[in-house]
Structures are given as structure tokens and as C-alpha cells.
Amino acid sequence: MRTRRAEYSESTRQALVDSAVHLFTKRGYAGTSLDEVVKRARVTKGALYHHFSGKQALFEAAFTQVETQSISSLTALITADGDAWETAVGGLRAYVRKCLEPEYQRIIVHEAPVVMGWERWREAEEQFSFGLLRTAVQLLVDAGEIEEAPVEIMARLLFGALSAGASTIASSSDPKRTGREVERAILRVLEGLRKK
Amino acid sequence: MRTRRAEYSESTRQALVDSAVHLFTKRGYAGTSLDEVVKRARVTKGALYHHFSGKQALFEAAFTQVETQSISSLTALITADGDAWETAVGGLRAYVRKCLEPEYQRIIVHEAPVVMGWERWREAEEQFSFGLLRTAVQLLVDAGEIEEAPVEIMARLLFGALSAGASTIASSSDPKRTGREVERAILRVLEGLRKK
């Protein structure tokens, strides 16, 4: 059942999400009006409220789209075979790079916890960035690379450190240099946790 | 020049800030209307806009008040004489406890970066929590407790980890237990950085 109407509908929905991602990235959630969103998508608010229950739902759709696009390549990296430590370091580097993209920076790192509420955000992140990071930490523990520890807590702390690092890089006057410094600093933290 | 009018004025300003702190903590920035704020302070919007240029300025006043009250005791702890390592650990414990207070949690940790904008927030935090943390890290480096490193970056990462830990504790079903786990986890990270 692949009708034309369904295609049109999906297309307008996609246009709305794309518009939302663009504007939320540029002006933030509170600074973006739905009139702007629908204008950019060349529809009206009727279309928006047909596809989404409100502004929050639209934000969650934008959130999900950005996260989905971002996570797929990282998951492949993390779950690949090979030395656990090297794999984790590679994933770390990739994640830091991902955090530098404006869309990820603003929508996922900065605004999502406030807009969605911490509880809902935490729940949603289980299947995205945070879930991936926890998996990576668990793999390191299983491989005996770092000492036993409450994985949940460690993953939370690492997640916070990574986010702060990404923000630091993004607002730096010399992002490339700061990026290298952040990477090295996180690596030193990880090395400190490593079994001898 | 200590006139009655000046005292009244300062009193109403303080009532507005107190009201703002209470409501921003309870319902967040976006969820709080200025009508509610002025109603609770038993004044009108005229008074509010006489003392503050707008909602954002009111938030910054609330931010400053919460931070100022929070920081003073911590500063005394950190700058005290004695073993640098023990002092730092004590400061860490005190900061984690501070992050458990709802006002600090919501206004300072969660909403400030989004409401004030990351750049402005970063600038303001220089003289509050973050500045204090950087001082602590610098003291540890000076005392030779941890290896030389870019203090700025390390402080940023630690700050992010602490914030994430505080959020985790606050939304935990068993905050006291989670609090101990977070403290132990951060201590392990610090121990990993410590010189042998």
C-alpha cells in the first residue's frame, strides 16, 4: 500500500522536521515561532498540527531525526570487532567530532534536556548517544580494560564531561587546537581508569 | 544617604528576586509568567520593569543570588590551608551536596546555559562555580598532586561530569545512595589523575 497521498503526507512531514531542525539550530527552541517553521516548510499551521500534537512533539521529532542520523555510524564503530581499547578510543574521537556539528551541539546537547525535561530526555537518550556510550563503557569493563565500577554512573559522568568538552570546543576561538586538547584530556582520564 | 525610599525600593527588588528564584525553581523559566512573579511579590509589572530590563535580566538576578549564596561557603573550604588533596576532596563533597538543592539544580545547572546563552553563561560562571572549580584544579597542580595538564580544559570536563552527576543524583529514586556512588566514581577519576 504505497499511495500517492501517503507519499505527499510523508513529504510534508519531512519538510516540517527539516525546517524545525534548521530553525531550532539557528535560533533555539524558544526563539523559533511555529509560523516561521511552517513558512519555511511552505505549509500552514494546520499541516503542523495534523502531524504533531504541538511544539514539543515537533522538537522531539527533530531531536529523533538528528540523533538517528548521528548514531548509526557511531554504533558501527563501537560494535566492531578488534581491540576493545582501540575501538573505544576511536568511538570517542568520532563522538567529539559529532558534537562539533551545530545541529547536534544545539539541539541534542544544549536544548534537549531543558525542552524535553530531564526525565523524558534521559529516557529518550537511552536508545541514542547515552545508550551507546554506556555500551562502550560496558564493553571496556567486560574486556577487563578498566576496573569494575557502576557502569551507569561512570557513563553518566563521561557523558557530562564529553558534552562540556564539546561545548568548549564549539565556542573556542581555535576549535581545532581545543579539539585536540579535549581529546587528549579525556584520554588521560580514561588512562587513569585503565587497569595496569 | 540612606533614605526610606531607597530601603523600600531595595526591599521590593529583593522580593521580586526571591519570587523569581522560587518560581523558576518550581516551574522553570519558560513555565513561569511574569504575572505570577509579580503576584507572589505583591507588586505589579510596573515595579518589575522598573528594576529589571526584562525577563532575562530577572533570571540573571536570580542566578546571581543563588550562585552568590552558594559559593561563599565553598570558597572558604577550598582556599583553606592544609593538605591540598584532602581540601579538594572536601570541596568536591560539598559541591555535590550543593548540587542536590533544588534551586541550584534547576536554575544554575539546568536552565542557566540555555536561558542566558552558552557564551554569557560561561562568562558569568567565571566568578562563581566554574571559577572556583578551576581554582581548585590549579591548586592541585601547583601542589604537585596531579600531573601537569591544561587546567582550563580539565576544569571544563570536571565541571560537566559534576553537573551530570548532580542531575543523576537529583532524579534518582534513592538520592543518598546514588550520591555516594557519584562521589566514589568522581574520586576514582581523580585518583586516576593523581601522581604516584
Next chain:
DNA sequence: ACCGGTACGTACCGGCGGTATGTGAGATAC
């Protein structure tokens, strides 16, 4: 060809942030 339902568009509402202006109590000058 007709009908049913979906995918929108249109018009409107209530609330909120912000502003322009009025006003009265307290400070000031004589």
C-alpha cells in the same frame, strides 16, 4: 459517479512579554 476520510488551510482565541503613560508618596528647596 459517488462517498468517506484524510490532509491539509483559515480564522480566531487566550495568554504572555513588553511598553507607554498616569499617579501618589516621599525627598528637596525656600
Next chain:
DNA sequence: GTATCTCACATACCGCCGGTACGTACCGGT
């Protein structure tokens, strides 16, 4: 003491925005 000035508010109003109610055109099945 009283006239005047000033400033700390109060009042009334505006425009914008999120959300809703309702109208409508068009596609798809029969």
C-alpha cells in the same frame, strides 16, 4: 509649612505566539 520635583511604582494596552475549531479540497476505494 508649602510648593515643587522626582522617582518608584500602578494601570491600561499592544503585538506576537501557541493552540484550537472548523471549513474544504482532493485522493482512494466501490
